[in-house]
Amino acid sequence: MAYEVYIDSIFVGYVDDANKFIEEFKEKRRKGIIPYFVNIHFDETRNVIEILTRKGRILRPLIVVKDGKPLLKKEHIEKLKKGEIKWSDLEKEGIIEWVDPAEEENLNVALYPEDIKENTTHLELSSLVIFSIATSLVPFSNRNQSARLNRGVRPQRQAHAIYSLNFHNRFDTDISILYYPQHPITRTFSFNIFKDDYAIGQNVIVAVMTQEGYNIEDAIIMNKGSIDRGLFRSVYFRSYEIERLRYSGGLQDEITIPDPSVELYRGKDKYKNLEEDGIVAVESFVRSEEVIVGRVSPPRFIGLTSESIATGLRKKDSSLTTGSGEEGWVDKVVITESDDGNLLVRIKLRDLRIPELGDKFSVRHGQKGVLGMIVDPSDMPWSSSGLVPDIIFSPAGIPSRETVGLLLELLAGKVGSLSGRYVDGTPWYGESEEELRKELLSLGFREDGTETLYNPLTGDEFKVKIFIGSIYYLRLKYMAKNKLQARATGPVTLLTRQPTEGKSKKGGLKFSEMEHEVLAAHGASILLREMYSSDDTTIYVCEKCGSLAVEDNIRNRVYCPICGETEKISKVKVSYAFHLLLNELISLGIWPKLKLDYKF
Amino acid sequence: MELPEKIKKDLEKIEDEKLRKVVEDFSYKFIIDPGEPVGIVAAQSIAEPTTQMILRSFHFVGISAQQVSLGLPRITEITDAKKKMKRKYMIIRLLDEYKNDLNVAQSVAKRIKELLLEDILSSITLDVFENKIIISLDKEKLKKEELTFDEVFRILKKKIKKYKVENDKQYIYITAPKLSARELYLFKEMIKKILIKGIKGIKDVTIHKEDNEYVIYTVGSNLLEVMKIPEVDYTKVYTNDLREIERVLGIEATRAAILQELVKLYEQQGLSVNVRHFMLVADMLTWYGIYLGINRYGLHAEKESTLSKAAFETPVSIFVKSSIIGQSDKVLSGIDNVIMNQPIYLGTGLYDIYFVGKKREDKE
Structure with missing residues (x-):
């Protein structure tokens, strides 16, 4: 029987003995005659051999097994350690092979050397290859629920840290730098590789308990004393940029302090931070919605209104301002040129961010929560040795999430900080729970990590022993100060006259259908009317024919345009949205008539 | 009160x-107090536990021997009054005297299971030149179903009266001289679906023993035909096809069945909802004398108010239709009043203070 052979889905010929052909092919690849990244796949159902060379295949290295023995020997590993041979040498010798998903179909891969059987073709490098870079940094991750692992990765990417050593010279938007970043006490195998970059949090003392209920629903309680000493203190940078644009006709923007005569002038107070050149002074404090670069645009000739003709053409203020709620010191000003050759001004604001209520924190196991309460050190529980926790974490979050790794990290952190060493938390191969317990016992503590804590309010002992230890906590980039927004009245949308939506537009909070039904179910009908009265308008209705009447402010009269009625016309208070609906119906060619009557 | x-x-x-x-x-x-919005309360009381059901329902799928739609899909099926229902099933109980007799249960099960011609075919071919359909039957399948060639031939002859049906002990020939090739092909497809034996729509039958009683479970449903079987206790036949209940037993039976289904559904999920809310739903679904779903074509189409109809779906066509017939809206429902921003006609908005002064004549 002949087997068809394809190279990247292009037919090249037939082969009589498929297995022999594949074996020879692989042998040649191991000798280096065929490139390492070419794979071969035998499809038994279609009797087809496919050779794959294209880009985009995901390859992974495996150790070749021959006659039931892996080709990678101990001497290779020792030589690797000494630096006598390299990874590429192993590839050349055919010890390591790169395999893609198609070729893997025909292979028998053993996870451990003990698992090797007669028909085994390859051996996994290590069981740790299952982890991604970020996941491999989570200690004791083999004890966690797998879904929590995926969630634990995300906080590591969102943490405050020193993301780049030249952050002083960079103009990134929305960046936070931690004041005192630390390396974790509990580490994994991959920590040494990423050592220089992996200082994304701080080791804090955590007590697992409830205190006054302020850590309900995943919230955490933080010690004010710790915060005052710089715990999780960070600096926040936000950058702005503005360009001096050129327009047709040789006109150009002007970067200066705008004259009060320009259109859209914001009032003298808003420009107080600007220096003579129209750019904000370095190290001056800027509050929200203040001008940081003054810019005046030439008048636009397109879209002339009757008003602008009457008043004459005026220059327009198009200054750069901080957004609502954005404030800080001016850290850096750069005046440069954009790609188009225009003058470009870049400004970086710096703001100190001390942990405050509502800031988000997380551990590396996907247990994230917001800061629920900041407590004076005198009101925090203390242990018999006088230790006061930095963070109080609620135990209610642990049983349902099954993050056993978190508890182990707490224990390991305690052992590490007491004995002054780093703990290896590599999944499967790290230090075991028993060893940690034994060491803790030898250090003079209870082996399960619990301690007697004292109630700060009464001075009594807590009846239960409290689990307390050290763990690596991260401060995440979501901060209450960036999210805070409130409004009483403010801008409305043009068409419907209803309040705008979103923080950047100073929007209101939506009171939508489900909320409407809650009030309706309570029978609170007048309150409901009030909730929806943000777009109330008065319309005039002709009682004779029911159509909308016209209010003529110049002649000071009200009349019906359909039947000419001037007497029997009533004022009605309805939502503007309804008025709009009536007008849209009229535009559809439908004549809506309103019949007025008393409801009761 | x-x-x-x-x-x-x-x-x-x-x-x-x-x-x-x-x-x-x-x-x-x-x-209930006057002005209490029972409809909204019912909707909220049913919908809130349903949000928990979405997560929970997929744990239950596949455990039951029969594939029955449960949880949220089943609720939408009931409230939408879908015409093409998925996963119909029946529970058939026998009369008291046959209750414990396995033989009777088995014979009933055998009799009701649907057998189509295509199930016993070995081949069916077209002879386009002579306008003939040639049918050959699978002998092994015939044996299994305890049928003979002649019986099948007789049934076919009875069912196909328009055309000539012949046989030569091996093949059955149906001659349809006037049909074109395309029509002949369609006719062949129709013949395949001819019912040889059993009750139409009942695709699979299993017998369970429940509390010393043999109960027949079926996949597919045909209430009318099953109730006709003499051994079956027709007062206890159960089907989950609500539209069939409406067709066979009438609207009051449908109302009771909807209520029963809803209560059962929430009980299975371990959620407790007051039965009165379900009663209101069942009442509303059958209010117009026919079983209408809560959608654009059902209950919402029956609403009087143009504004509330328009607020739900397809506003433009509703406005156009209402304007053609000159419909008026009294602005009584909740959503109407919200659109116009008036106090809704519910709760505190239902009342106002009246003061009727004494007439002067009384004084004199």
């Missing part, structure tokens, strides 16, 4: 007068 007759009778039984007064006062508390 008066108490219902039944509660009044129960109250009369209480001899202690003080106790009776307490119970009576307590009973009055259960009467």
Whole structure:
């Protein structure tokens, strides 16, 4: 029987003995005659051999097994350690092979050397290859629920840290730098590789308990004393940029302090931070919605209104301002040129961010929560040795999430900080729970990590022993100060006259259908009317024919345009949205008539 | 406001007068106040536990021997009054005298299972030149179903009266001279679906033993035909096809069935919802004398108010239709009043203070 052979889905010929052909092919690849990244796949159902060379295949290295023995020997590993041979040498010798998903179909891969059987073709490098870079940094991750692992990765990417050593010279938007970043006490195998970059949090003392209920629903309680000493203190940078644009006709923007005569002038107070050149002074404090670069645009000739003709053409203020709620010191000003050759001004604001209520924190196991309460050190529980926790974490979050790794990290952190060493938390191969317990016992503590804590309010002992230890906590980039927004009245949308939506537009909070039904179910009908009265308008209705009447402010009269009625016309208070609906119906060619009557 | 007759009778039984007064006062508390929005309360009371059901329902799928749609899909099926229902099933109970007889149960099961011609075919071919359909039957399958070639031939002859049906002990020929090739092909497809034996629509039958009683479970449903079988207790036949119940037993039976289905559904999920909310839903679904779903073509189409209809779906076509017939809207429902931003006609908005002064004539 002949087997068809394809190279990247292009037919090249037939082969009589498929297995022999594949074996020879692989042998040649191991000798280096065929490139390492070419794979071969035998499809038994279609009797087809496919050779794959294209880009985009995901390859992974495996150790070749021959006659039931892996080709990678101990001497290779020792030589690797000494630096006598390299990874590429192993590839050349055919010890390591790169395999893609198609070729893997025909292979028998053993996870451990003990698992090797007669028909085994390859051996996994290590069981740790299952982890991604970020996941491999989570200690004791083999004890966690797998879904929590995926969630634990995300906080590591969102943490405050020193993301780049030249952050002083960079103009990134929305960046936070931690004041005192630390390396974790509990580490994994991959920590040494990423050592220089992996200082994304701080080791804090955590007590697992409830205190006054302020850590309900995943919230955490933080010690004010710790915060005052710089715990999780960070600096926040936000950058702005503005360009001096050129327009047709040789006109150009002007970067200066705008004259009060320009259109859209914001009032003298808003420009107080600007220096003579129209750019904000370095190290001056800027509050929200203040001008940081003054810019005046030439008048636009397109879209002339009757008003602008009457008043004459005026220059327009198009200054750069901080957004609502954005404030800080001016850290850096750069005046440069954009790609188009225009003058470009870049400004970086710096703001100190001390942990405050509502800031988000997380551990590396996907247990994230917001800061629920900041407590004076005198009101925090203390242990018999006088230790006061930095963070109080609620135990209610642990049983349902099954993050056993978190508890182990707490224990390991305690052992590490007491004995002054780093703990290896590599999944499967790290230090075991028993060893940690034994060491803790030898250090003079209870082996399960619990301690007697004292109630700060009464001075009594807590009846239960409290689990307390050290763990690596991260401060995440979501901060209450960036999210805070409130409004009483403010801008409305043009068409419907209803309040705008979103923080950047100073929007209101939506009171939508489900909320409407809650009030309706309570029978609170007048309150409901009030909730929806943000777009109330008065319309005039002709009682004779029911159509909308016209209010003529110049002649000071009200009349019906359909039947000419001037007497029997009533004022009605309805939502503007309804008025709009009536007008849209009229535009559809439908004549809506309103019949007025008393409801009761 | 008066108490219902039944509660009044129960109250009369209480001899202690003080106790009776307490119970009576307590009973009055259960009467819904005028202006209470029962519909919204029912909707919220049913919908809130349903949000928990979405997560929970997929744990239950596949455990039951029969594939029955459960959880949220089933609720939408009931409230939408879907015409093409998925996963119909019946539970058939036998009369008391046959209850414990496995043989009777098996014979009934055998009789009701649907057998189509295509199930016993070995081949069916077209002879386009002579306009003939040639059918050959699978002998092994015939044996399994305890049928003979002649029986099948007789059934076919009875069912196909328009055309000539012949046989030569091996093949059955159907001659249809006037049909074109395309029509002949369609006719062949039709013949394949001819019912040889059993009840149409019942695709699979299993017998379960429940509390010393043999009960027949079926996949697919045909209420009318199953109720006709003499051994079957027609008062206890169950089907989950609500539209079939409406067709066979009428609208009141549908109302009861909807209520029963909803209560069962929420009980299976371990959620407790007051039965009165389901009663309201069942009442509303059958209110117009036919079983209407809660959608654009069903209950929402029956609404009087143009504004509330338009607020739901397809506003433009609804406005156009209403304007053609000159419909008026009294602006009484909740959503209408919200659109116009008036106090809704519910709760506190239902009342206003009146003061009727004395007439002057009375003074004199």
